[in-house]
Amino acid sequence: MNGTLVVAEHLRGELRDVTFELVAAAAEIGGPVSVAVIARDPSLFTDALSVEGVDEIVTVQAEAEEFENDVYQQVIEALIEDRGPGFVLLGFTVNGMGYGPAVAAKLGLGFASDVFRLSREEDGLLARRAFYGAKVHAEVDFPGKERVLLMLRPGAWAPAEGRGDPTITDLSVQVTAPRARHLKLVDPPAGDVDITAADFLLSIGRGIGTREEIPRFEALAGKMGATLSVSRPLVDAGWMTNARQVGQSGKTVRPKVYLALGISGAVQHLAGIKGDGTIIAVNTDPEAAIFGVARYGAVVDLFEVAEALAELFA
Amino acid sequence: MKIVVCVKHVAVLGDEIRFTTDERDVDEDYYDRTLNEWDACAAEEALRIRERLGGEGEVLVVTVGGPSADVALQRCLAMGADRAVRISFDQTVHDPIAIGHALSEAIVPEQPDLVLVGVQSSDSVQGSTGTALAQFLDLPRVAVVKKVEYDHATRRATCHRELEGGLVDVVEVDTPAVLAIQTGINEPRYPTFRAIKDAERKEISLVSAAGGAVSGYHVRRMFVPPKPEGAEMLDGGPADVARRIAEIVKERLA
Numbered sequence: 204m205n206g207t208l209v210v211a212e213h214l215r216g217e218l219r220d221v222t223f224e225l226v227a228a229a230a231e232i233g234g235p236v237s238v239a240v241i242a243r244d245p246s247l248f249t250d251a252l253s254v255e256g257v258d259e260i261v262t263v264q265a266e267a268e269e270f271e272n273d274v275y276q277q278v279i280e281a282l283i284e285d286r287g288p289g290f291v292l293l294g295f296t297v298n299g300m301g302y303g304p305a306v307a308a309k310l311g312l313g314f315a316s317d318v319f320r321l322s323r324e325e326d327g328l329l330a331r332r333a334f335y336g337a338k339v340h341a342e343v344d345f346p347g348k349e350r351v352l353l354m355l356r357p358g359a360w361a362p363a364e365g366r367g368d369p370t371i372t373d374l375s376v377q378v379t380a381p382r383a384r385h386l387k388l389v390d391p392p393a394g395d396v397d398i399t400a401a402d403f404l405l406s407i408g409r410g411i412g413t414r415e416e417i418p419r420f421e422a423l424a425g426k427m428g429a430t431l432s433v434s435r436p437l438v439d440a441g442w443m444t445n446a447r448q449v450g451q452s453g454k455t456v457r458p459k460v461y462l463a464l465g466i467s468g469a470v471q472h473l474a475g476i477k478g479d480g481t482i483i484a485v486n487t488d489p490e491a492a493i494f495g496v497a498r499y500g501a502v503v504d505l506f507e508v509a510e511a512l513a514e515l516f517a
Numbered sequence: 518m519k520i521v522v523c524v525k526h527v528a529v530l531g532d533e534i535r536f537t538t539d540e541r542d543v544d545e546d547y548y549d550r551t552l553n554e555w556d557a558c559a560a561e562e563a564l565r566i567r568e569r570l571g572g573e574g575e576v577l578v579v580t581v582g583g584p585s586a587d588v589a590l591q592r593c594l595a596m597g598a599d600r601a602v603r604i605s606f607d608q609t610v611h612d613p614i615a616i617g618h619a620l621s622e623a624i625v626p627e628q629p630d631l632v633l634v635g636v637q638s639s640d641s642v643q644g645s646t647g648t649a650l651a652q653f654l655d656l657p658r659v660a661v662v663k664k665v666e667y668d669h670a671t672r673r674a675t676c677h678r679e680l681e682g683g684l685v686d687v688v689e690v691d692t693p694a695v696l697a698i699q700t701g702i703n704e705p706r707y708p709t710f711r712a713i714k715d716a717e718r719k720e721i722s723l724v725s726a727a728g729g730a731v732s733g734y735h736v737r738r739m740f741v742p743p744k745p746e747g748a749e750m751l752d753g754g755p756a757d758v759a760r761r762i763a764e765i766v767k768e769r770l771a
């Protein structure tokens with residue numbers, strides 16, 4: 204076992220927050236921490252990556268400006284071979300999903316994804332992840348594995364900060380032509396509403412059942428002085444635009460009050476709720492994961508509550 | 518044109534959760550099952566790709582699971598898939614490396630032009646099976662795909678990969694490839710009652726595999742997480758709950 208290798212994630216020339224969270228998790232594991240940054244011009248990132256807890260930055264030059272999964276896979280495999288890290292940490296992100304499991308499968312590494320807590324036991328590392336609609340947590344371990352690759356849940360660790368003084372190593376890795384090639388990035392269409400600016404979000408999920416119910420919640424939001432937001436299934440179904448979607452693939456919001464009606468609390472939904480606002484959840488399922496993050500919860504029918512609220516705010 | 522679709526019969530827990538005696542899993546008697554949402558979209562997309570190519574070729578669905586998982590396969594057959602294979606493990610396995618490996622063994626002899634999987638299963642949220650599978654098949658892959666344009670002449674597909682915040686990364690991939698399909702790409706069709714009845718009579722090929730052949734992790738224990746400290750459940754009927762919500766909102770926005 205020889206330290207931890209963190210893979211930096213960047214987009215459009217900026218490091219993503221998860222990179223610094225991975226550094227914090229690596230520091231928690233203990234031992235030397237190397238951060239690999241793969242980019243057309245990796246030197247652009249070395250200053251920002253020089254945070255406390257990073258012992259070494261390994262820069263690897265790549266041809267494409269943005270992420271390509273074959274390139275990342277080959278570079279990380281070469282680095283694992285070269286450095287022999289005990290742990291490799293990636294974000295549980297869309298990019299990470301494109302190559303992390305392939306590296307683990309190819310090299311026979313211990314592997315787990317969406318890990319949100321780590322603890323060290325006498326006989327190795329314990330990772331915690333959720334199962335069954337996040338209603339159940341599990342502790343998993345990696346018996347007999349010399350190396351372990353973990354994909355960590357974004358937001359689960361506080362980002363590493365403070366200046367550090369890492370050494371910088373340039374490594375050149377020969378990669379074969381990528382079979383999946385990045386062509387271009389396309390921004391989502393600009394929305395008609397900015398839910399990220401709202402202090403009070405009334406957020407509805409699949410629990411509302413049908414499209415026909417939407418007007419009543421639009422009306423309720425109006426009465427309560429709230430902005431209406433939604434979970435992804437309502438956008439997938441074409442009932443609402445992506446501009447109103449809260450979550451990993453939607454918007455990140457920081458309201459003072461987040462009133463969730465009929466939302467189960469999937470990890471990708473919760474990823475979009477930041478800050479220290481008050482979450483109030485209404486759900487008929489007492490074991491719904493949303494109750495694990497809500498300050499206030501009520502196990503009642505959302506339509507009955509909505510009706511009672513409409514009367515109160517008439 | 519042959520398209521393989523990998524699907525999972527996912528668990529849907531109710532409000533009563535019981536664990537197996539070794540506490541390493543939830544007791545199967547305490548949940549229902551259904552076809553994974555992401556996989557329904559993958560199956561639909563496979564059918565549409567075939568339709569766009571003039572309806573020629575075969576759509577094959579594969580799952581890893583016990584006999585009850587036949588229901589998920591039958592659903593896909595009713596949607597229009599031609600053939601189904603169920604890989605039966607000697608134990609319950611959640612590990613995406615193990616599942617990916619087992620799927621690859623059943624898929625290799627099929628020599629598909631495309632393999633579609635769902636991005637994740639709603640019950641395990643690992644987002645890893647498709648990418649592990651691609652490695653075992655030694656195929657290129659694209660994860661989290663919200664749009665596919667497959668060109669059979671050039672054997673290439675242009676995919677829209679949906680990143681964080683809804684940003685789209687347009688990627689060109691050589692095929693055969695494994696594409697992990699994201700919800701919202703399509704609206705899966707509802708099979709007719711007749712098609713469902715017909716599908717129940719179609720044969721499902723069975724393959725047996727050892728569950729622990731390769732693995733990524735080992736589950737030590739499962740448990741229901743404690744509710745966060747300071748959380749408060751609002752009691753009473755809807756009117757009481759609404760009154761309390763109104764108070765909290767007023768107080769927090771003041």
Ligand SMILES: Cc1cc2nc3c(=O)[nH]c(=O)nc-3n(C[C@H](O)[C@H](O)[C@H](O)COP(=O)(O)OP(=O)(O)OC[C@H]3O[C@@H](n4cnc5c(N)ncnc54)[C@H](O)[C@@H]3O)c2cc1C
Nearest residue numbers: 408409410434435450451452453465466467471472487505
């Ligand atoms: C890469 C990726 C990105 C994603 N990005 C996002 C994202 O940005 N945002 C997002 O939301 N999701 C996202 N998802 C999807 C996410 O995994 C979940 O599928 C989704 O959040 C579920 O939405 P939901 O809670 O509304 O639906 P469900 O999980 O179906 O929950 C509905 C809830 O309503 C409750 N309910 C039903 N009827 C009633 C009633 N009458 N009264 C009260 N409660 C009721 C049920 O008990 C249930 O808990 C993403 C997934 C992936 C793979």
